[in-house]
Amino acid sequence: xxxxxxEAVKLAMKERDMSQGKLAARLDVERPSVTRxxxxxxxxxxxxWQKILDELGLELIAVPKKEx
Numbered sequence: 001x002x003x004x005x006x007e008a009v010k011l012a013m014k015e016r017d018m019s020q021g022k023l024a025a026r027l028d029v030e031r032p033s034v035t036r037x038x039x040x041x042x043x044x045x046x047x048x049w050q051k052i053l054d055e056l057g058l059e060l061i062a063v064p065k066k067e068x
Contacts, residue, residue, distance in 0.1 A: 002045065006038055008062035 013023060020038065024031040036042035045053070045060060053059060 002060055003040070005060060005062045006040060010038060012064070 013019075020034045021031045024034045027034070033042070044050075
């Protein structure tokens with residue numbers, strides 16, 4: 001994931017007063033997995049997808065879902 005996606009997730013967590021531990025529990029994963037994803041040491045966009053996005057001048061971003 002790129003930095004903008006990680007920052008969007010961190011902001012959403014902050015707005016919900018949600019810790020990494022609480023998010024991990026809700027996802028039924030270990031907290032270190034969430035830490036690695038949010039720090040950028042894991043969860044990167046696969047290389048070929050990144051090349052495609054770069055070639056087309058696109059980037060992966062996270063935006064809030066619209067509520068129904």
